[in-house]
Amino acid sequence: MQNFDLRAWVYVSPHFDLKMIGKSIISQIKGQVEGLHDLQSVSNSLEEIMCGRSCLIVLDDLWESSCSQLTDLLQMLSNFKKESMIRIIVTTRTEEVAGKIGEDEKNVMENIGRDIANKCQGVPMAAQALGFMLRNKAVGEWKNVRDSDIWSGSSTTDDVMPSLKLSYYQMSPYLKLCFSYCSVFPKGFEVHRGHLIQQWISLGFIPPSPDKHITLEKVGENYVNELLGMSFVQYSTLTSLSTREDTKNSMLLRMHDLMHDLGRSVIGDELLLVDGEKEYSSSNGNYRYALVLNHEGQMAVCNDEPAKLRAIHFSECPEIQLSLLHKSLRILDLGKCPRGNLPASIGKLKQLRYLSAPDMLHKKVPKLVTSLSKLIHLNMSGSIKISTLPDSIGKLISLLHLDLSGCCKLHSLPESFGGLTNLAHLNLANCSLLETLPKSVGKLRSLLHLDLSGCRNLSSLPESLGDLMNLSHLNLSNCSLLNTLPESVETLRNLLHLELCGCTGLCSLSESFGELVNLSYLDMKNCYDLRSLPKSFGRLCELQYLNLSGCLKLNLKVDIETICCLTKLQYLNLSCCPSLMHIPESVNNLKNLHTLDLSRCNWIERFPKRLRGMTSLKFLLIQGCSPWLQQRVRESQFKNDMLTLPKFIVQRTASGICMSSNISLLHAVHAAELEIECLENVTSIEEAAAVNLADKSVLVKLVLAWTPAVGRVVEDEGLLRELHPPGNLKFLKVQGYMGTSFSGWMMNMASCLLHLVCIEMVDLPRCEHLPPFGQLKNLEQLTLKRLPIFRKLGTEFCGGSGAFKKLREFTLIDLETLEEWVTKASANGEFMFPNLHKLEICRCPRLRLKPCLPRATEWRIQASHEIIATKYAVGTSFSLTLSKLHVTECLLLSEEWALFEYLPALEILEISNYQKKKLPDSLVFLVSLRSLKIDISTNNSQEELCDWLVFLAAISDDRRLAVFPSPNLTALENLEISLNDESQRWCKKHDRWTLQNVKNKPTTFFERQVANIQKKVGQSLISYIHAIKQLAERLAVIGLGQTLRDEEIIRLILDHRLGSEDRTLVMSITSCTDDITLNYLYAHLRRVNGFSLSDTSQVSDTLNSPTSDNESYHGSD
Template sequence: MSYVSYFERRKDATRFIMHDLVHDLARSVMAKEYNLKGPNCRYAWLTNCSQPLKSFTNSPAKIRALHFAHKVSSSDAFSTAKHIRVLDLSIECRHDLTVSIGELKQLRYLSCSCGQARINPRCIGMLSKLNYLRICFDGLRVLPESIGEMKGLMHLDLSGCWKLKLLPLSFTKIRELVHLDLSGCRGVSGIPKALDGLTKLQHLNLSGCENLRGFPDAIVNLTELRYVNLSNCLRHIFDSSRDQTESFIDRICTLPNMKQLDLSQNNYPLIIPDSASHLTKLVLYGCRQIIRLPEWVDNMHGCTMLQEFTLCAGDTESSSNIYLLEHASPAKLTISRLENVKSLEEAHSINLSEKQTILELNLWWTEGANRSVGDMELLTELVPPTPLQRFKIGGYCSVVFPDWLMHTSNHLPNLVNLTMENLPNCKSLPPLGQLPNLQELVLDSMESLEEWDTSYLSIEDSVNELKKVHIFSCPKLRIKPHLPRAVSWFIKNSDNVLLSARESVPHIDCLTAGGTNVPLHQWSFLHHLLSLRHLCIDDCSNLTISPEISGALHSLKSLAIYRCDHAGLEELFGELTSLRNLTIWDHLKLEELPYNMRQLTKLQSLTLIGCPNLRQLPQWLGELASLEKLYIRSCGAIMTLPESIQEFTNLQELKISNCNPELYKWCNADENRRKLAHIERMNITLRM
């Protein structure tokens, strides 16, 4: 029923259960007052509202409470109920209900959820005896000045009226108001001024409201408040240049009757004061920038201590809001827009090195932004704590690094992951060999980086073995005198790295490289890889190989070729005698599979994706007797599978998607289904 469904939707609603015997007794006592055809009907619940009320009852004037639970087909459906006290409209209606509602002068309770109904706000102002008013109406844009004449109004719910623009000046006259819900009225203005004088207010919901400047001053006199909801509001209350949440929240928590405060979904720096301990309920769900919680809070479900902090200029040109981090010590901390720091003193004041709980730290400057303090000087003051395990730095524009980053063994002994991104002026790296626990290194968009000196590293020193090295867009970088030991390498748009190696590197298992015009046969990086198992070549203009590279490819188990020119492809396949997995992706000019592929007798998985000109699969494909998986996607020119598909006795899985509809038809033809019957798992679809 509509009453039930409404209250079930309300998280703050109090629910009561009536015993069946009490319910039956009430019905027996009041039976005559519920009988629509009887002369004493007082309470009516209508689900068929296709006709005016007088067509359903003999005494519409005696009705005191009326609930409509379906569509209203008449604009004067209830106008004859002149003495009605309670009206609940949970309906769909396209009529103008202004006249009908405006005539109900004795109305005390009005709940109106009317879909697209047209209601002139002036009719609401005519209902001067209302105690309860709820309007859920998309079209409501204004409230009449006459709303101030509702001297007895105690409950006002306008939640969801997102087109409402302004609260009238007369709002302050509704001095008996106890409950005010403006949640979802994001554009309404005049709220702080409207609250002036509402000294009896106990329940205030402003969730999602945006025009709230001045609210901290307005709330001081609302001493009867018990519940306040400021979900997703705080960034609209305060000037972004300086945080005032601690004193503001303290002001709310110390109101003499405050019990419940909801600050959920506020992605804004929060300092929760000790006075919050007076509350019976504090909701911080979805708050991701909690700088400090009181000691009495052990764990709060759904909230997250500060992880990402954006620096802003302060109220004056001499400060920023970095001071807020003085009390923050999360496990992960990202500080962005460091260019807004105004002095070295304020950076020093946060004592970053003393925050021993920080295990992951990200420091970011904005590319091209003006600085008040030099990057190197500022970074000197931001010494990380020694337990740090993951460190990222981006947008740093100085050429050299501070002392703590050049003596990493003292300051970063536990570092596992280091990322250096968009450092346009850096020419050389810190001595990474001093990091005994380093497992992953990422170098990204460092156009000036020329050298990674590895002379302090021994090839045989297993202490310095990395798991992953990522090098992206470092076109000048050369690694001298040898490559460091690493299990996996990712190299993109960094030609000089591919040309760097001159000594054997026995412990590289996986290499992903590309974004280069350097032919494959010139990749010195490949010349001495004695244990390479997985190779991915992405966007390489020439795949011709040399005898030196051939030696590195004999042990290769997996090969993926993305967006490469097909020049040299056939020669390459002739060397891959141990290959188990092959992927060919986005080869737009490839018209047929290289003949040398028939030598891949150990191949177990073949994937062909994005080869629109590949006309057919060759008959000799059946010679790949070890093949277990065949995937074909976005290869629109293939219309049939080869007859030799029957020879794939080990084929266990066949997937075809987003290909020519003729191929789909071929696979589903009766005679061809028999050819595919031995395949355990098949998935053949026209779309991906």
């Protein structure tokens, strides 16, 4: 002690806090700890204090066993200059920690470890298994493994790797039994973690613990964890580290094929495999386990040695005969069989402990089942006809696990249900007719897990629920009629996990809710009616997970402060909460928070400039938030390793003379969506490889984006190769990629990305050829956008026959150089996209379709003239599937529209921004057309506008639709023709009159009356004009109309198709001095008949004379 310049003693305690340890040392040496808000500042301060000095540090009572945490601790306390002498003494209560923290023989063990790693032949799974097994072993045992004779044993293609056998031989005898039993299931199996433990217990594989407080289930959990650590079993799907949300898949286990082979090799002749589709050989009498596949009828093995058979699993066996099975059978698994009934002999299996019989057709649980007194696991989930349980159910006093989920006709439970005093797990999920629970449920004092999710008719819970003193998990999700929780819930002091998501009727929580002081997980997502949180909510001091997403009526203006008092929170979801207007400064109290989800909170107006206290924050989700908030987050001073997901922007960082990027932060992320932008900032291939995207099995959406025309440190081809996504991916977007070719995984997507549904390829400046996307069997949407040198979409795009079987939407945008699309994938006439629904082609001016039109039901073509102008061979190019077409921004002349000639099945046509004087000539070929909508853009040309007004007027009466210039359109039911905004303004300015469409009816009372005035045969034009003028003046007197100018009356007349085809008539109407009016009138007279040349002079006089009261009026008011 006398030889050290500095000395510090730190009591670590079970709660390991790296920053606290550092600050404690600094306070003892320096005395001041102000300004040390994050781990980096603490580390810098320690280096400054200890540089060039000797120091003794005592870490007393260290409990932390995590290797990564211990490594960080040692690095923080010893990563100084060489002239510093640091000595660390650690005291601990566990041998595991002592083994990890000690340095004795470290160099020797490292060298031995390298030798063992070399013998693993580069297989990570083998190294993982041995490494986990040797983690707490002494050097001698490491040497024994390295020098084992098994490494030099014979090796054939059928042998399992020696390294895996070594790991197996090092297991305890009970763990060997548990592992080998896993191989009874077929390859690729998935089994629930809890169900597997129950089967181990049923077979006697789990020894009782000397500690009476440790249950068999707990010992089984330890066994599972040990097998997981050795990679002998794996989780089916990883739980998301970015959200920590539990999923059903997070409890499913599976076995790698190599491990399955190892299990089968050690279980040997104890396993009987019977496949009804294969020949069966006689038994040898040693079988203890049986797997029966596709079998119907009696098995021969049952006649040979039934006494030794302990477990039998049936799969796809429609008829099961159990009459000869011995009473010593412990496990009967019918989980993979079709719906049926339990055999009558089930009651004879007196030693049966585990019965899985889901999807049975019984109307109630058979009484024979309740006679199985040793049963510890009963699964009859999905038995949709079960409506009641027998009173004898209470006799199953050994029962630990009961699953009746999905028994949708079960409406009640008997009072005898309380007799199941040892029951630990009760699953009544989706028993949708269940209205209440019996009071006797409070007698289930051993109950740990209760699942009532989806019980939509459950309106209340008994007060006796509070008697379940050991209850740790309660799931009430989607109990939509439940509007309150019983007051007795406050006594559930051991409750750790509570799910209330989807309880849409829940409007409040009582003040007693705060008594759940051990609650660590609370999910109240989509509790739409929840108005406020109780004041006692802040007393939930152990809460780590809180989800309030979609609580639309929750008053977070006040409650946000209460939430910010929950200092142990690790995950907080406030997405889709409209009352969330601000994030207070007190959010810095959440020092342990790693994920904050504010997605789609568009109303946030205030956000802290700094989040200094939130040192653990890793993920900030702001998808769908206001641009202001997103900008504020970018400008705020956060930790460098904090992520805003799903968008992640790669940035370069400098450390001395070395450059690196922050992409390595994605290594610990297991999010469902990732949008990785600015990939040009990645500084090495190794950085990208370390992300290990392929192992992120929860990832379903991935965006890989480079910034175009920006320099790179790493070539795009090499970087893309390392960013191999996981097999579960459904959406992939590649943007800004500058490579000329694609990586192996992209060229072989059909084998590694089987679930891909949508692909977008955007801004690929050097792309001339695309991967063979056609072989992606589940691909439904494909978008190609801005590929400036891409010229041909050929058959290589398909990758072979049977391409694009499920593709529904195909989009081509801004492909200015694309000249050809080969629409048929093979010589036999198979279409490239056989089931295409929607095709969108935008700004592809050179594109031609060869040899024919593609098969689709809906098209949208924008500024792609060649497609519309191309002519095809008659009889081979008709599209009989296209029913809806939208064309926009087409500048072709009306006679150049050839596409319509090949669309005999087209029913709906919309033409937008049409700029020509008349409709396309080829409209006559659209014999099936039911609806035509045209949006006219005349570019303010008065001549073109007048021509269109004439046309509109000619067809403005539904009863005279026959004047439409395409008599072949006999199926036409709806016609809409509209002018663009500029044209409508012109009409309003010059005419005070706007034509609408074919369904247009006169908009004023006067115009409706004019429509009813009919010119009789032989009636003079003068008489007809006087009749209209007289009507106008009469209506003006009574306030229903106005006195019209002469030229307006002419328009009204001509709008009703009365006139003469002679320009002389127009020139003689001297009062019509307005050139626009003359052109308008002439255009009408060109199209209609009715007046002779002799009427010309009379028209002029009539228009200039006052209306006579004696003029006859023909028509009706």
